[in-house]
Structure formats: C-alpha cells, structure tokens
Amino acid sequence: MTRRWLSVLMSGCVALSGVAPGAFAQPAANSTEASLRYQFDDMERRILRSGRRNVDPALNDYIHTLGCRVAAGRCDELRFYVIETSEFNASMAPNGMMLINSGLLLRAESEAEVAFVMAHEFAHYSENHMLERVDAVRGAVAGGSALTLALAFTGIGALATLGYTATMAGAMAFTRDQERESDMFASRFANENGYDSGAGVRAWENLRAEISASSNEATRRRLTRGSVFASHPLTAERIAYLTEAPRDHPDAGVDRAAYRTVIRPHLQRWLAAEISDRDAGATLTLLERLAAQGTDMGIIEYTRGEAYRARHEEGDQALALTSYTNAILHPDAPPETWRQIGIMQRRVNDNAAAIAAFTHYLELAPEAADRPFIESMLTTLGGTAQ
Amino acid sequence: MKRFFALAALAALTACAPTMAVAPAGTFQPKNALAVNLQNSWTHIPPQLNWVTNGSVLTRHGVALGRVDIVRLSPGESILRAARNVDVPEYTSGMSELELVELVTASLQRLEYTDVRAENVHPHQLAGVPGVRFDIHGKYPSGLNLRGDAVLAQANDELNLIIFLAPAAHYYEASAAEVEQIIETARAS
Numbered sequence: 204m205t206r207r208w209l210s211v212l213m214s215g216c217v218a219l220s221g222v223a224p225g226a227f228a229q230p231a232a233n234s235t236e237a238s239l240r241y242q243f244d245d246m247e248r249r250i251l252r253s254g255r256r257n258v259d260p261a262l263n264d265y266i267h268t269l270g271c272r273v274a275a276g277r278c279d280e281l282r283f284y285v286i287e288t289s290e291f292n293a294s295m296a297p298n299g300m301m302l303i304n305s306g307l308l309l310r311a312e313s314e315a316e317v318a319f320v321m322a323h324e325f326a327h328y329s330e331n332h333m334l335e336r337v338d339a340v341r342g343a344v345a346g347g348s349a350l351t352l353a354l355a356f357t358g359i360g361a362l363a364t365l366g367y368t369a370t371m372a373g374a375m376a377f378t379r380d381q382e383r384e385s386d387m388f389a390s391r392f393a394n395e396n397g398y399d400s401g402a403g404v405r406a407w408e409n410l411r412a413e414i415s416a417s418s419n420e421a422t423r424r425r426l427t428r429g430s431v432f433a434s435h436p437l438t439a440e441r442i443a444y445l446t447e448a449p450r451d452h453p454d455a456g457v458d459r460a461a462y463r464t465v466i467r468p469h470l471q472r473w474l475a476a477e478i479s480d481r482d483a484g485a486t487l488t489l490l491e492r493l494a495a496q497g498t499d500m501g502i503i504e505y506t507r508g509e510a511y512r513a514r515h516e517e518g519d520q521a522l523a524l525t526s527y528t529n530a531i532l533h534p535d536a537p538p539e540t541w542r543q544i545g546i547m548q549r550r551v552n553d554n555a556a557a558i559a560a561f562t563h564y565l566e567l568a569p570e571a572a573d574r575p576f577i578e579s580m581l582t583t584l585g586g587t588a589q
Numbered sequence: 590m591k592r593f594f595a596l597a598a599l600a601a602l603t604a605c606a607p608t609m610a611v612a613p614a615g616t617f618q619p620k621n622a623l624a625v626n627l628q629n630s631w632t633h634i635p636p637q638l639n640w641v642t643n644g645s646v647l648t649r650h651g652v653a654l655g656r657v658d659i660v661r662l663s664p665g666e667s668i669l670r671a672a673r674n675v676d677v678p679e680y681t682s683g684m685s686e687l688e689l690v691e692l693v694t695a696s697l698q699r700l701e702y703t704d705v706r707a708e709n710v711h712p713h714q715l716a717g718v719p720g721v722r723f724d725i726h727g728k729y730p731s732g733l734n735l736r737g738d739a740v741l742a743q744a745n746d747e748l749n750l751i752i753f754l755a756p757a758a759h760y761y762e763a764s765a766a767e768v769e770q771i772i773e774t775a776r777a778s
Contacts (some may be wrong), residue, residue, distance in 0.1 A: 254703030254728030287703065419673035479695040481676040496617050512688075546685050573687060574720060577710035 239337065243298040250284055250302070256372030257285035259306060263522045265465050268304060269314065273321045273392060277329070291410055295324035297333045308466055309473040310409060310489065315402035315456035319389045326388035332381040337495045345586075348495055364394035386441060387514070390448040398456040400560040409492060411442070418484035418514070422562070461495055471537060474506040504529040508543060520547065538567035542577065602645075609634050612647060618778055619645035623716050623749050624659045626774035628767050631657075641700065643670050647771075648712050655755035657771060662748045668696040671759050681746045686712075686721040689741045693725070693752060701730040707739075714741035715749055716775045725754065736761040751775060 205439075230236040250256055257263065268284055271278035280299045296302075300311040301324055303317075311317045326335065375490040386403065393400035417423050466473075477486045487510050494503050508526030512520040525545045531544070545560030561577050561584075571577065591702030598652035605625040612633035618638055620623040622644055634646040644660030646652060660668060662680040671677045671702040681688075690707045697705045720742025734757035741750040753768045755761040 249731070250677060252732035253730060254732045255701075255730070419674060419676050476698070479678065479698050481678055481695075482686070513678075544686070546687060572708045572723070573690070573710035574705065575709060581711045 243296040247300045255287045273353045280439045295327045313457040313462045315398040316406045319403040322389035322392040323385045326385035394451040402448050413485045415486045416484040416488040417482045471502045486510045501533035619659045622659045624773040624778040625771045655760045658752045693739045703728045715740045718742035718744045
C-alpha cells in the first residue's frame, strides 16, 4: 500500500477536485500513510482556524501564483499558507500543505529567493521524502510497531498538541541527502524558469550573517551544529554545493524593489515581531541589510531604535534616540516614533521636548490605544492634554 | 522495617510536593506576590506547577478558559518561564510605563497568542503604587478571540503585575467583575 500511494503521488495524477484537506485519493484506512495523512489534515484544519495565518488576499495571491509556478502541473494538489512567525522557515507536508513563514518573506530580498525556497519544499513533496523515511522505518521494524516508531521518529506525535508551526519543522526533519536533493531540485527549477539559481546561496549567506551576529550564544552555535532546520546540511556546506551548481540566469528575478513592494504592507508588523524576539544582534544585522535598498527608512530606523531600546545596554538609549530622530526625517516613520522620542526626552527631564513629541504623536495618531496614558503624562509634564 | 522507612520517605516527599489546591474565598496570599481578596473559591496553581509564567495562577474554569496570573518580578526576570538560552522579554528596572505594556504584549506573543493589542492604556494604581492598566485583545493560537486586563506597577526595583486572560466569548464577562475585585484589593503583604 505504501508503494501504491507513493506511486500515486509521484505520478502527479491524483484527483484534483477542490482544495480542501484530504480532497484527493486516500490510502487504505489502516495504513501508516493514512495515519500520517490524517494528522497532517488535522493540522491543516487547525492552521485554517489559527490566528497565525496571514489572510491578506494580495500576499496570499502572490504566494499562490508563485507556488503554482514552482509546482507546475501539480498546483491543484497544493495549498499554500503564510504563517505569521519570525523564524526563517518554510515546510511542506505530504498532504500537499505548504507553510511559508513571514520570517522567511521578511528576510528574502527577491522573488527568486522565495521561489528557491518554495521549490526546495515542493521537492520534499514531489520526491516523497517523508514517506521514504516512514518506509525506511517500516522496513527496519516489525509491522505492528512501525507506525509508533515512525511517528516518534518524525515527531508527529507532538502534532496532537500543536500550538505553533515550529512543531512541523521538527516533524519534517528530513535527512541531509534529502535536503541536498531538494536544494538541487530548486537550483534546476530556477535555471529552467528564468530565476537566478544563486538566490539560494544569497538567502543562506544572509541567514548565516544574521545568525553569526545573534546576541544569543545558543543561536550562534547553530552554525556549527546544524542550521535552523536541525537536520539540514550545515549552512556552510549547502552554500558550498549550491555555489558549485549551474547558474543559467545570473541576477534574474532579483528585482529587490518589486519584491519590497509585495511585503511592504506587512513590513512594520513583521519587524515588530523581530523586536519581540529580543535578539538585537540578529535584528540589527537584518535591518542593515533591509536598509541597503534605501526605501522604507522611516520604518527601518524606527525599528532600529526599538532594537537598541530593547537591548538596553550601556549607550543604547542614545543610539535609540538617534535612530528615532533619523526615522522622523522620513515620511513613513510610524507615529510611535514620536511617542518614543517623548519618553526618552521625559527620561532626561527635557520636558519641553517631551511635550512637543507627545503632542505630535497624538496629532498623528488621535485614536492611539495609549492616548489616555499619554494625555496623563502631558498633564504631569505641564503640557495640555488635547 | 525497610518497607516502613520507604513508606515514610514517600509520605514525607509527598507532603513537600506542591499541588493544585482550592483557594477559598477570603484573603489569598500567593507566594512572593501581592495578596488579594477572593469573592469565591478559585483553583490555585502554584508557581512550581505553573510551566507557563513565573507566578501563581488562579482559574475558575481551567486555564484555557480563564486565568489570572499574579506575578512579582525582579530586574532580569521574565513573565514567561523559558528554557535557558531562550531570549524572552525581561523586566528591567526603571522601564517606562509603556515599556511595561510592551513587556506584557510581547510576552503574550511569545506564548503564541496572536494579534495581541493593548487598548485603553491609562494610569492606574496597583496596591497603592502608581502604575499602568490596559485592556488586552488578541487571539488564542486556536484562533479563538482573547480578552483580558493587565495592571502593573513597579516600586523598589520590583514589578508587580496581575494579568487576566479569557476567551472573549462568555468566559471573560463571566469572571470580569470578580477579577476586578481581585485587582482592587491587591496589597503588599
């Protein structure tokens, strides 16, 4: 039965009506595959309800279109979900569900990079990597315990209490050979579809730079112990073999400005999530790279100020104030920039500057959630609450 | 005799183990946090059994359907109980009131609540100490709408906070008045 389902998936001839989980051919009910399928379908139902799912039609259309290009004639088998979480990751389940984290979309600099990662994930699906692993476990143990071992091996047992998609990354711990195979599939896809296959290398180099700059020692150790995906080839190793791969269209599909336009509506929220992660070293490195395009500088400088403020090391408050001051030179600076300037001026007892900043903040954001508090501070400082 | 000693040792260990217990109506004094008054009995989850936050939890219907966290933090401590080497938002001495708001919302985001927003942020006293209070809105990881309240005040390099979280549908309103009394009767022990 395993082989039959494998062959069905490999043939690309599964029934394609609708997109609901489990809408196409199912394996026998008592098989390992059916259990896997059931659990991933159940996970997908949770994701459909989850507050973490990004439901912006424009972004989802973009990802769907790109995903269909990656999947070529098998698009109807797949569902694509953008998940709001800051981790650089994407994952693909054998039931046709692909998850793309917002952290990946934030860090990608171009469509070519996103396409590369999606092609990599699609390869796990089209090459039946998870089922290969389950099959390997089945071959190694007596039939009755195969399912239990397989689920334990892949971590799927944890899905029963799934609260966030990181669990899926654990469940999808493919072998290094499978990861390399997926990388090479993505490289070929790029070459055959007019994308720069070097996009994968750039994505991994950027991630390596970010991890190297992390304020968290455990995060930095990932570079030598394995990448963000625990079983993936070491970052340096995959950069090496991807660099050696053929590159037919250098710099194709790497229109950074066009890609930034796609993610711009989400940029501030995604960057705020980075601040919540409290890794100033990594965040500042990411911001430096995002700033290189020279756009969105109000948001980027504001976030830089937030990173310094949250780090709270000696001299950071001054650095934060400088960043906020830089931010307000740009029209896209969030209103909160003025509030933060007010707080910092109040801290150094420059009441006049604090009053001016708070007042301007309320002018820009009259419906601000913290308006009652800001008005109270204005009164205390001797200003006039509006 | 060996069996007797084994049973005695087991009994002694059991006596030391923290357990969930009923916190009866009246004064409730959580370990290392503000004392409060309870109108009715609640279930108390002591810090040792609270794997989510650093403090005591009171619940009426189960933590998924409403929880009141009563927490006291020193500088460098987090609302969240996290593994070592995991970066979580920490309390720092001298945080501004709006940074305290962010401490709560960022912590809740790390607990996989989504779309967490602070609304109606305003000055408020907690246990007689000037602080900040706000409404919490967001979603549970399951997508269920979340509502809550948070009150925080810092004094003498310590932050006291009370956070109430419940599903917006039914459970928030069911306990809101009682939680209000918990907040208003909070006092340093």
